[in-house]
Amino acid sequence: MQTIVLGSSSITRAELLTKFGVPFIQRDPGFDEESLRIADPAHFVYHATKGKMQSYLETYDLEMPVLCADTVVTANGQILRKAKDKADAKRILEAQSGNTVSILSCMIYKSKTIELIDLSTTDYLFLPFEPKALHDYLESDEWKGKAGACMVEGFCKSYIKEVVGLESTAMGLSVEKLLPFLPL
């Protein structure tokens, strides 16, 4: 399979591509999504991903296909992004505890021949987070750099009562939807 560029600084996205056997190199797309003033979660992840792709293509060409992505968590109609500090992480996680949470990931894959745009959602019904476990998770700093301070494969896993959608989408990259389009 041809090597692609993961236009993302995300460790989790790199781990997902590795898990699915996709050869890649990683480059930071150099886009500041804080510049976006968009309240709708789907519109936000789309424009953030589009901004990352546009920023990447200002620096690099398409000799290698490139993949950019963005992820947000929503609960009670609010966008829950990466926590600024431990107190913010506590607020964001408490908004998800015992609640229905939607995690939206947009990805744009672009080569010389095709452009794929995918926006997927994974919905969770979480049981209430156990206070001691939540405290320990907050102390662990594992929540840092994660949309909604959430780790569906980690802290949140034991609280999943219902799920609809791909775990990869919830972790930041719907790899299963990308695989059919990757060059052999």
Ligand SMILES: Nc1nc2c(ncn2[C@@H]2O[C@H](COP(=O)(O)OP(=O)(O)OP(=O)(O)O)[C@@H](O)[C@H]2O)c(=O)[nH]1
């Ligand atoms: N391990 C883990 N990471 C998650 C989960 N949900 C979201 N993330 C990560 O949270 C981050 C969301 O922030 P983004 O702004 O989309 O991406 P980023 O990490 O800043 O990286 P860029 O693509 O360079 O912007 C991504 O790295 C996701 O992979 C999860 O459940 N588990």
